Amino acid sequence: MSQLLVDLTVDMVPPKDPCIQVRVLEDIGEGIVLSDDKTYNLALQSIHLLKRTDAEQFIARGLMEEITD
Incomplete structure (x- = not known):
């Protein structure tokens, strides 16, 4: 596995969008x-x-609500 240069410790879930519509x-x-x-x-x-x-x-x-699609 070390020859593939793949980091298996990285989280597979992407981070939430830093901006939201409210x-x-x-x-x-x-x-x-x-x-x-x-x-x-x-x-x-x-x-x-x-x-x-x-x-x-x-x-x-x-005071606000998130608008989701």
């Missing part, structure tokens, strides 16, 4: 700065493509 469920406000240093208007029912790490905090608090 819908705002409650008005969070204007001028919200996230980790990418961009300013967002997180108004009720608006849809955004955010980094998963930024969105997860809002999803956990029930």
Whole structure:
């Protein structure tokens, strides 16, 4: 096996997409700065493509939901 140069210890499941599409469920406000240093208007029912790490905090608090196909 060492002649094949295949690393069998690598996880076969790909990592989750670093960005997700979300819908705002409650008005969070204007001028919200996230980790990418961009300013967002997180108004009720608006849809955004955010980094998963930024969105997860809002999803956990029930302020956003992930949009899945």
